[in-house]
Amino acid sequence: MSNSKWLLTIKVLSGILITLINMTNIQAQTFTEVEPNNSFALSNTVSVPVTITLSIDPSNDNDYFKVNLPTCGVLSAMLSGLPTNQSIQIYAYNAMQAQIGYASSPSAGVGFTYDFLLTPGIAYLKVKSSNS
DSSP states (O other): OOEEEEEEEEEESSSEEEEEEETTOOOOEEEEOOSOOOSSTTOEEEOSSEEEEEOOOSTTOEEEEEEEESSEEEEEEEEEOOOTTEEEEEEEEETTOOEEEEEEOSSTTOOEEEEEEEOSEEEEEEEEEEEO
């Protein structure tokens, strides 16, 4: 079984830009978030490689994404450009919707990088915002 590495880049400007790509294939399709996607049942389904554009509004919004990963690998999440009063949390879940990973801004306005090890098959990502 081969391992892959995907990159998840999040930049908070007027919205959030997520790029989820297989590092061996830099051509990513684009996807714009469709609301509502605030639960597992309503999650937006995306395929890798992909660039997702979304906005977190209002505060404490939850956005869910479902992805079917072809191989096991590392998902690197990099977050930057947060407004000074906003923190972002990213949660990873397996196909059974059990939480398998979590990363958060160390404080409001501060970005972070975190690696999630994911197995092949269905995985969910939740992006959540909170204002301080």
